[in-house]
Amino acid sequence: MKLYDQIFDVVKQFKKLFSPGPVTNADVSGSITAEIFLIVSLVLSAILLRHVNVLLAGLVTFILAIVLISNIPLIPKFKIEQEDSLEKMIFYAVVTLSIIVVFMYWGGNLV
């Protein structure tokens, strides 16, 4: 019942996502689709790790699935992180640049 209640609560939380303004059935169904799509696609992408190590892929997929499902609704959180705030855009740009350069410079043996 706990998971059911959690999923039901997701729909309520979508109201905040579309405020201000009315929330239509189409908006809620779109958001639920996005929620399911996000979880399934991220879990599916994690399976790609099998090309590195099968055990690692299994472990990461399992943990990722649990973390994602237990943290629903994800879409409001994702949307907040992807709003038009310059600070957040610059933050993610700098983080990405750092990861790429560190990985490329010191990861010579991995290439």
Next chain:
Amino acid sequence: MNELIPLMVIVPLIAALLISAFSKFNKVTKIFAFVVAICLPLIPLLSNYGLHYFGGYEPILDNVTSFVYHPAITYSFTFLQQIFIAMIGLLTFLVIFVYLTKYKEVSGPYLFLLFLGTAAVTAMLLTDDIFHMFVFFEILALAQVGIVAASSIDYSYEMALKYMILGSIGSPIMLLGIGFLLALTGSVNVTDIATAVHNGLVDATSPVFLTSLGLIFFGWLYASGLPPFHTIKSGIYSKAEPHGAALLQSFTVISMISIVLIMHRIYSTLPIFEVLIVFFSILAMILGVSMALTQTDFRRMIGFLAVGELGFIGLGIGLGTNYAITAGLFQALNEIIITALLFIGFGAIVNATNEVDTRKLGGLLAYHPKVSLMLLIAGLAMAGVPPLSGFQSKLMLVQASLNCGFPEISILAIMVSIATFVVFVKTFYVMFLRPKPKELEVEGKEVPRAMIFAMGILLILVIGLGLFPDVVVNGISSFVGGIL
């Protein structure tokens, strides 16, 4: 006629300067812009394939190493360049046609930016010189900022400024990477650099070479609007005039493929290069489509979908086989056409309703049946519904990832297509099929004929490429065979 190769860049560049200088003569400016816009798709179709060396400096054979060096900036014109430059020319023509018919008094600076952007992407496609490519990449970024800032939509200035600030991070980083390559190889010619790398003159695992890949790759992420730049990219599309957004997205696609093809020639020996492209492409697909599903502003929705579609292009190139890269480039061509059609079509709806919030729209099928039908077909094409062009390229991508041993990517690609389909079904329902809200005023507001004309031309291409994909796929495949 190889003399026409440099003219593909020079004509829009000169036109941009002349229009800007003489914009106070409104009628003359209109006629001149229209004539130049007609010429743009014709020049690549009339030109012969070949190379053009600026200044007439032919390649030099080094008798010691037996390598050929290129002292001049070289333009290479093949089938791939022809088809993409012709398409960008056609799109520029349609956009300028829509713009000229919409306003009685045209803005010289705005036309200047449109032509400047077209010249920049054309040069990026043609050039074999990585620094030359960077210069036009910068010009393109400024033109894009100007096109967004010039629109009359609220907060367009703010979005343009944000894009410029992020560009001030992305562009210098890319230039630094090019500087590293120059330091390692002593050349900025892509063929010379690739020759040096593939013949062992440069250690491909050296930290400097790898860092150059990381830096140029980051610049490419900015140019393409892949994560972490997907938010700003979708933002600038939504804040530009609809016809401007149609051209902006094509600029993004062209700069994406021109830079990635250069990177592919230099770094293809490193497996990490393909892994990086596939990783960011998958991220773009997931984030783009999931964000599109939650949008209530339909311009923003198309912006996020366009970013998601970029992931398909990257996926094809990242998989790295002849078939996959061909599929990715074919997808790029389709995306240019389909997304332009969607931006112009939804722009027609904005024109008729002055509304962008899907929650306040409805019942438009009765008022604008032609536009709604064309938008429906364009949406289905983007979602990959047969027999439209999007279906052909996405099917090729699914087959390519299966052939490469990545069934997960195939499933993901199909899932993204289904989610895209859901976005369109939802949007089409709320905008066109459900009852019209009482507050919405649509009486007496017609969609400009120029917009219908532009959409019609693009729709013919969507259906034509869907029914006869081999017209372009065979030529692209031959080109890809040449670079692999």
